[in-house]
Amino acid sequence: MSEVKDKALRAKQAAGRMGLADTRQKNAALLRMAEALIAEESSLIAANEKDLQRGRTTGLRASLLDRLKLDGKRIAAMAEGLRQIAALPDPVGDVLESFTRPNGLRINKVRVPIGVIGIIYEARPNVTVDAAGLCLKTGNTVVLRGGSSALESNRRIVQVLHDALAETELPTDALQLIESADRSSAGEMLKLNGLLDVLIPRGGASLIRSVVENATVPVIETGAGVCHTYIDNEADKEKAFRIAINAKVQRPSVCNAMETLLVQSGFAARHLEALAGQFREAGVELRGCPRSRALVPDMLPAEEADWGTEYNDYILSVKVVDGLDEALEHIARYGTRHSECIVTENREHADRFLREVDAAAVYHNASTRFTDGFEFGFGAEIGISTQKLHARGPMGLPALTSTKYIVKGDGQIRS
Amino acid sequence: MSEVKDKALRAKQAAGRMGLADTRQKNAALLRMAEALIAEESSLIAANEKDLQRGRTTGLRASLLDRLKLDGKRIAAMAEGLRQIAALPDPVGDVLESFTRPNGLRINKVRVPIGVIGIIYEARPNVTVDAAGLCLKTGNTVVLRGGSSALESNRRIVQVLHDALAETELPTDALQLIESADRSSAGEMLKLNGLLDVLIPRGGASLIRSVVENATVPVIETGAGVCHTYIDNEADKEKAFRIAINAKVQRPSVCNAMETLLVQSGFAARHLEALAGQFREAGVELRGCPRSRALVPDMLPAEEADWGTEYNDYILSVKVVDGLDEALEHIARYGTRHSECIVTENREHADRFLREVDAAAVYHNASTRFTDGFEFGFGAEIGISTQKLHARGPMGLPALTSTKYIVKGDGQIRS
Numbered sequence: 001m002s003e004v005k006d007k008a009l010r011a012k013q014a015a016g017r018m019g020l021a022d023t024r025q026k027n028a029a030l031l032r033m034a035e036a037l038i039a040e041e042s043s044l045i046a047a048n049e050k051d052l053q054r055g056r057t058t059g060l061r062a063s064l065l066d067r068l069k070l071d072g073k074r075i076a077a078m079a080e081g082l083r084q085i086a087a088l089p090d091p092v093g094d095v096l097e098s099f100t101r102p103n104g105l106r107i108n109k110v111r112v113p114i115g116v117i118g119i120i121y122e123a124r125p126n127v128t129v130d131a132a133g134l135c136l137k138t139g140n141t142v143v144l145r146g147g148s149s150a151l152e153s154n155r156r157i158v159q160v161l162h163d164a165l166a167e168t169e170l171p172t173d174a175l176q177l178i179e180s181a182d183r184s185s186a187g188e189m190l191k192l193n194g195l196l197d198v199l200i201p202r203g204g205a206s207l208i209r210s211v212v213e214n215a216t217v218p219v220i221e222t223g224a225g226v227c228h229t230y231i232d233n234e235a236d237k238e239k240a241f242r243i244a245i246n247a248k249v250q251r252p253s254v255c256n257a258m259e260t261l262l263v264q265s266g267f268a269a270r271h272l273e274a275l276a277g278q279f280r281e282a283g284v285e286l287r288g289c290p291r292s293r294a295l296v297p298d299m300l301p302a303e304e305a306d307w308g309t310e311y312n313d314y315i316l317s318v319k320v321v322d323g324l325d326e327a328l329e330h331i332a333r334y335g336t337r338h339s340e341c342i343v344t345e346n347r348e349h350a351d352r353f354l355r356e357v358d359a360a361a362v363y364h365n366a367s368t369r370f371t372d373g374f375e376f377g378f379g380a381e382i383g384i385s386t387q388k389l390h391a392r393g394p395m396g397l398p399a400l401t402s403t404k405y406i407v408k409g410d411g412q413i414r415s
Numbered sequence: 416m417s418e419v420k421d422k423a424l425r426a427k428q429a430a431g432r433m434g435l436a437d438t439r440q441k442n443a444a445l446l447r448m449a450e451a452l453i454a455e456e457s458s459l460i461a462a463n464e465k466d467l468q469r470g471r472t473t474g475l476r477a478s479l480l481d482r483l484k485l486d487g488k489r490i491a492a493m494a495e496g497l498r499q500i501a502a503l504p505d506p507v508g509d510v511l512e513s514f515t516r517p518n519g520l521r522i523n524k525v526r527v528p529i530g531v532i533g534i535i536y537e538a539r540p541n542v543t544v545d546a547a548g549l550c551l552k553t554g555n556t557v558v559l560r561g562g563s564s565a566l567e568s569n570r571r572i573v574q575v576l577h578d579a580l581a582e583t584e585l586p587t588d589a590l591q592l593i594e595s596a597d598r599s600s601a602g603e604m605l606k607l608n609g610l611l612d613v614l615i616p617r618g619g620a621s622l623i624r625s626v627v628e629n630a631t632v633p634v635i636e637t638g639a640g641v642c643h644t645y646i647d648n649e650a651d652k653e654k655a656f657r658i659a660i661n662a663k664v665q666r667p668s669v670c671n672a673m674e675t676l677l678v679q680s681g682f683a684a685r686h687l688e689a690l691a692g693q694f695r696e697a698g699v700e701l702r703g704c705p706r707s708r709a710l711v712p713d714m715l716p717a718e719e720a721d722w723g724t725e726y727n728d729y730i731l732s733v734k735v736v737d738g739l740d741e742a743l744e745h746i747a748r749y750g751t752r753h754s755e756c757i758v759t760e761n762r763e764h765a766d767r768f769l770r771e772v773d774a775a776a777v778y779h780n781a782s783t784r785f786t787d788g789f790e791f792g793f794g795a796e797i798g799i800s801t802q803k804l805h806a807r808g809p810m811g812l813p814a815l816t817s818t819k820y821i822v823k824g825d826g827q828i829r830s
Contacts, residue, residue: 016747020771101792105781114803115773193627197803212608213631218804239826246828332431354821356435358530366520366824375829376820377516388529388612388817389633390805402803405791406769409781411654413661414790 004143004188007176008195011116011141014173019113019139021170023090026137029168030086034079036164037129037157041075047156048125055149068123068150078129081380085133088379091398092139106408111401113139115197118189120211122203123147128157131202132175134382138400141174143196145189147203148181155179190215197402202383205310220390220399222383224310225255225338227368230327230353232344233266239365240267240343241275246367247341249282253312255384256339256371260307260317262327265291268320272296276318284314291320307334324349328356335359338386339368360386360393419558419603422591423610426531426556429588434528434554436585438505441552444583445501449494451579452544452572456490462571463540470564483538483565493544496795500548503794506813507554521823526816528554530612533604535626537618538562543572546617547590549797553815556589558611560604562618563596570594605630612817617798620725635805635814637798639725640670640753642783645742645768647759648681654780655682655758656690661782662756664697668727670799671754671786675722675732677742680706683735687711691733699729706735722749739764743771750774753801754783775801775808 001009037044048070055065097109117140119131128146135142146154158177165172178185190199190211198218201211205224212221229247231240247258263272268291276286276296286292287306288299299318306317307330321327331340341363342353350364361371371394373381378396385391391399416424452459463485470480512524532555534546543561550557561569573592580587593600604611605626613633616626620639627636644662646655662673678687683706691701691711701707702721703714714733721732722745736742746755756778757768765779776786786809788796793811800806806814 016771016773019773099792101790105785107791112773216628216630218633218802220804236826242826242828250829350823354823356431358431358434358527359819361820361822363822364824366822366827367829369829370520370822370827371820375516376522377514387633389635392818393820403807404774405776405786405808407776407778407781407785408765408769409779411651411657412781412785413657414665414782414784 002188003180004178004185005192005195007178008116008118008143008189008192010173011143011176012195014171015113015115015141017171018136018141018174019115021139025169026090026139027086029165029170030082030133030137032168033133033161033164034082036160037075037079037082040156040160041072044075044153044156044160045070045072048153050152051150060149064123064149068125068153070125070153074126078126081126081130082133085137085380088137088397090137091401096403103412104410105412108406109403110406111398112404114400114402116141116143116195117400118143118145118192118196118199118217120145120186120189120199120201120207121147122207123150125150125153125157127202128154128177129161131382132161134380134397134400136170136174138397140400141176143176143178143189145178145186151179151181187214190217193217200383220383220385220395221387223255223338223386224336225257225386226259226308226310226334226336227256227339227341228260228262228331228335229258229341229343229368230262230324230331231264231267232324232342232346232349233264234346234349235267235343236345237271240271241278243341243343243365243367244275245278245282247369248279248284248316249314250367250369252314254369255310256368257312258316258368259309259311260319260334262319262321262330263292264323264327265320268292268295272318272320279316282314284316287315287317289319292318295320310336324352328353331357336386338384339363339371341366341368360384417603418595419593419600420607420610422593423531423533423558423604423607425588426558426591427610429586430528430530430556432586433551433556433589434530436554440584441505441554442501444580444585445497445548445552447583448548448576448579449497451575452490452494452497455571455575456487459490459568459571459575460485460487463568465567466538466565475564479538479564483540483568485540485568489541493541496541496545497548500552500795503552503812505552506816511818518827519825520827523821524818525821526813527819529815529817531556531558531610532815533558533560533607533611533614533632535560535601535604535614535616535618535622536562537622538565540565540568540572542617543569543592544576546797547576549795549812549815551585551589553812555815556591558591558593558604560593560601566594566596602629605632608632615798635798635800635810636802638670638753638801639751640672640801641674641723641725641749641751642671642754642756643675643677643746643750644673644756644758644783645677645746646679646682647739647757647761647764648679649761649764650682650758651760652686655686656693658756658758658780658782659690660693660697662784663694663699663731664729665782665784667729669784670725671783672727673731673783674724674726675734675749677734677736677745678707679738679742680735683707683710687733687735694731697729699731702730702732704734707733710735725751739767743768746772751801753799754778754786756781756783775799
């Protein structure tokens, strides 16, 4: 049996016991795991150093090496993340609906764990801890498959967490790490219907696309954000500038950052030059449509490909539009249904935008950067779903649960 | 462009307008569609006759010919189904959650249509009408791909519904029928990511398996039911007999019918012979484990394959178990997580069964035959989900919706 199948089978066999763990047992395990990470700081850093050395030798980019690196502060943050997950309410067992039928049957719809969750991700050791914590808190077992350049770090992290789990009432098999570095191990996970209940890819667009296109196990797609901010003629200038700048530059590398600014012609005629100046001061390269460039000549020309590009960088495409209709059409055509914003003081325009734009989150007069489980108050986040099934938008703990109907009768039969 | 892609694209282009239709517009269209079916009874029967003739020529089984056949009564039932869907509450626009963040952001989670729904089904013309009605009521557009032996019937039904839609405020492109009879058209639908938001296969196990195994579009799996009834030693004899007989014989051909009876040894020693007699009177063939056959010698011997078989017929496998643990193990091993029942007067045993059995619906002292959208009071049903994502168990109208977050601010930015 392959490593992938063996470990998925162990996770499945542990799922029954894991699903019955109560909140106290799960929280105790999460806190024990947090302590163990702190206690094992030096062995974690030593294992991580092997990954870093290999990364340097193989010419891994500096930004990837930085993401890969573990130090005392980052290990403390991982442990703190587990403590925060322990402090969150446990959704398992919540009664979502409760009704009695005319024949006397009493039906409750209750939250239950999903079962076995597969996570495929890149070389980020913090995801190993975070995903393990979220899955265990919700009574699931988890099969992790991280990027091969973080293998030594992940192996040591999972050893530490396994040792911690062994001192608790949870089954250690609830947490599985695929160590096989070749690409076929990820491919094998995608087809494990019957063993894995869901796959969640976490990472860049190409990883997610590859999982979506090849998986037969159900996938929760977390994804790319080509997010827009539309500034209406009736926008408050000060709000518009503040929101647009924040949406682009507060953290350009993330999926909820703005990639395209749409500006209605009247506002553009009055203010685009000043706004462009502020973007330039913040180090943002602007790529404009012809009408934008007529107003701000030193923008680069935007090409067709720009409108669909998630730059994740200090680059912004800018388009002047006649009004709401053109903005809605542009967003429908080029958006990725992640987060979209209108800035206006006109309530009718805002309502139409909020109603007609098809996206996980639609904003009126606020930065798209708020699309985030912590900012929404969920206390944790396994990702931001850009698909429409099961969960859409920031996914907190309830997104890692399913439901079952519990039906109590007194001898009822169907006639 | 292929027919499949062309029609899916039309459905996608109509999805925006369809999603904005209000409840009055949608209900008016459903009622108009119902009227049109009644008015076109003779042309529908004429088209159906062509399918029936071809079916007879090609040797279609009598049960399939019966499913395929349309007459005045069945057409009236299809129209009545549309009227019932019109009478149901519209879930679109429902506010599921509403909260205000410390920074003043007001966040509403509202129900929205999924978008474009693909339905792949067998030669049942009534599914054409039913699926169209459910999808349109929830503001979705729909691409239907029915069995080729019902093509003439489906083509005429969709013509009639299109003519009806043309007199309403809904886009006629919201309803698409794939007419291409070759198998590749179904295969093409499975890969239309970006055009179809979800696929729902409706039909037998092999159809569903083929869709699940080959689709890259998200699938809602509706499925096979190897359902069990476990009779505990502390069961009330009269309830146990009534529930077990009903679960098997009230309608053996459906997914929520019982396939395996598990009986605790004490109850079996006292009552299995009498219960077997009742099953035999009802025309049920019994296949027993060795312990069952020791008590009721004229049962056929059950083979390993019996425990995992969905007979959908007057056949029942019977196993005597030592108690709850063995029953739970058997169900975990052979069940399909559809519907499972315990009959007992012991509350602790019942609670443990309801908690530990992993299935869409778990029953105490009631027939598994109640797992059904109508019986649960949902008023309609697009199928019974046996997967854990998005929807589990009977799926009413809300299962055909997604959500979006509407965020209203006053200039908030992220710091």
